[in-house]
Amino acid sequence: DTRKPHNFPPGPAWLPVLGSALAVNKLRKKTGYLYQATGELAKEYGPVVGLRVGKDRQVVLCGYEGIKEMLTREEFDGRPQGPFYETRTWGVRRGVLLTDEDFWQEQRRFVLRHLKEFGFGRRTMSDLVEQEAEQLVQAFRQLKFTGTCVACMGMIDAFGVYVLNTLWSMLAGIRYSHTDSELKKLQGLLTELFANIDMVGCLFSQFPVLRFLAPELSGYKQFIYIHQKLWEFLKAELDKHKQTFKPDELRDFMDAYLKMLSSEQKKSSFSESQLLAICMDMFMAGSETTTKSLGFCFLNLLLYPEVQQRAQAEIDAVVGRDRLPTLNDRPNMPYMEATVLEAVRVFMGKTFSIPHRALKDTELQGYNIPKDTMVICNFSGTLMDKEFWGDPEVFRPDRFIDAEGKVVIPEQYTPFGYGKHRCMGETLAKSNVFLFTASLLQNFNFSIPPGTSPPSTDAIDGVTPSPKPFKALVTLRPLPS
Numbered sequence: 001d002t003r004k005p006h007n008f009p010p011g012p013a014w015l016p017v018l019g020s021a022l023a024v025n026k027l028r029k030k031t032g033y034l035y036q037a038t039g040e041l042a043k044e045y046g047p048v049v050g051l052r053v054g055k056d057r058q059v060v061l062c063g064y065e066g067i068k069e070m071l072t073r074e075e076f077d078g079r080p081q082g083p084f085y086e087t088r089t090w091g092v093r094r095g096v097l098l099t100d101e102d103f104w105q106e107q108r109r110f111v112l113r114h115l116k117e118f119g120f121g122r123r124t125m126s127d128l129v130e131q132e133a134e135q136l137v138q139a140f141r142q143l144k145f146t147g148t149c150v151a152c153m154g155m156i157d158a159f160g161v162y163v164l165n166t167l168w169s170m171l172a173g174i175r176y177s178h179t180d181s182e183l184k185k186l187q188g189l190l191t192e193l194f195a196n197i198d199m200v201g202c203l204f205s206q207f208p209v210l211r212f213l214a215p216e217l218s219g220y221k222q223f224i225y226i227h228q229k230l231w232e233f234l235k236a237e238l239d240k241h242k243q244t245f246k247p248d249e250l251r252d253f254m255d256a257y258l259k260m261l262s263s264e265q266k267k268s269s270f271s272e273s274q275l276l277a278i279c280m281d282m283f284m285a286g287s288e289t290t291t292k293s294l295g296f297c298f299l300n301l302l303l304y305p306e307v308q309q310r311a312q313a314e315i316d317a318v319v320g321r322d323r324l325p326t327l328n329d330r331p332n333m334p335y336m337e338a339t340v341l342e343a344v345r346v347f348m349g350k351t352f353s354i355p356h357r358a359l360k361d362t363e364l365q366g367y368n369i370p371k372d373t374m375v376i377c378n379f380s381g382t383l384m385d386k387e388f389w390g391d392p393e394v395f396r397p398d399r400f401i402d403a404e405g406k407v408v409i410p411e412q413y414t415p416f417g418y419g420k421h422r423c424m425g426e427t428l429a430k431s432n433v434f435l436f437t438a439s440l441l442q443n444f445n446f447s448i449p450p451g452t453s454p455p456s457t458d459a460i461d462g463v464t465p466s467p468k469p470f471k472a473l474v475t476l477r478p479l480p481s
């Protein structure tokens with residue numbers, strides 16, 4: 001249908017079959033990013049843009065007002081439906097990332113409760129993150145730095161291992177060495193998946209008929225293959241857990257879920273497939289996001305040596321050099337805390353939220369939104385808003401620190417979303433970025449290798465943006481005399 005619904009948000013014309021896909025693609029080619037393509041449309045049509053891409057009716061919110069309203073109203077708490085969202089879990093929507101209504105609420109509640117309680121055995125989340133930070137520093141030390149350049153992708157891969165370890169430890173009690181082949185397999189699958197889709201889906205989700213007409217070209221075959229591999233990987237671990245499961249000795253999330261599966265209070269939303277889907281979702285939502293935040297953090301620490309020095313001065317004053325920082329130091333380290341907030345801001349300012357779906361016919365910012373419309377936030381509208389931040393392109397942790405030296409987080413700071421679908425891993429993500437960064441800065445200096453030009457802040461577009469490969473000169477920090 002090429003006719004727009006009555007009072008639908010303005011946007012480019014809808015052509016038969018393609019809808020506004022060509023207009024969006026043209027702008028994407030021109031700007032290099034999907035988020036900038038929709039940003040360009042917002043300049044022309046206003047902060048609420050209406051699109052149709054293949055079968056999907058989409059509304060992209062590019063301003064604070066619309067973003068805040070949508071994220072906090074329950075009518076928009078749906079997640080998109082369709083082949084893309086079902087195929088990933090073999091025909092039925094499962095997991096917690098892309099599900100909605102009662103099913104999602106029950107499962108989300110269970111996961112959140114158990115993430116809080118980690119907890120399991122005697123190991124808390126802090127223990128896990130602190131252990132990984134220590135391993136990370138050791139790995140850097142083993143490189144025997146006497147002024148060594150590391151390629152950024154190498155650096156990001158290095159972060160990736162330790163981030164995955166915190167997640168996988170909580171879910172299944174497993175941590176890998178950074179040379180492990182199982183881990184490389186898992187990492188490779190996730191990276192491949194992320195390179196093949198967008199936040200708003202992909203070619204075959206917007207044009208489902210392509211699954212049959214062009215299974216390879218549309219990415220459908222590849223999508224199935226990667227998910228099969230990922231599923232097998234998780235299933236093998238679940239089988240191991242089932243063989244060694246003891247209901248009175250819960251080791252990790254998998255055990256807690258298995259216990260629930262055999263309990264009398266089990267609701268119908270609980271199943272083994274759902275457990276695997278939750279693990280898959282945690283990896284999808286938690287690994288690349290955290291790793292890339294760290295990537296942008298270190299990129300900017302190279303570009304802003306004064307930020308690095310101030311963070312190091314704070315680390316020296318609060319922690320000293322005789323022990324590694326811990327999460328207990330966090331409340332006493334506002335500058336480091338603000339650096340974490342700033343790193344996540346510049347990262348998420350280049351992308352979208354996870355799509356929502358209108359659960360019924362409703363309105364938003366004065367426009368009509370028919371049931372089942374996909375609604376998505378362009379976070380550059382909040383996180384990179386010039387009027388609000390003044391100098392959004394600058395990496396300046398001070399923007400989060402008030403006159404008394406306390407950390408303040410303004411409403412426009414939306415990188416983890418708001419409302420009922422708010423990120424479930426915010427605490428873990430911030431703890432990781434905080435502790436990994438503080439531990440490395442305590443021990444090493446990071447700078448632009450002499451004779452090379454400063455790294456670009458441009459990103460490689462994808463589901464989430466990555467920094468372009470860059471090199472850093474890493475040197476051991478001398479101990480204070």
Ligand code: HEM
Nearest residue numbers: 097285286289290293354415416417421422423424425429
């Ligand atoms: C810097 C890192 C991260 C950022 C910027 C981030 C951001 C977000 C955003 C924007 C959403 C969508 C909110 C919405 O749809 O309204 C979200 C949802 C979610 N995140 Fe994160 N996230 C991060 C790390 C993590 C980690 C480490 C985990 C796992 C432990 C995680 C698990 C989830 C889950 C499960 C959801 C879906 C929640 C739901 O729909 O109910 N995230 N995240």
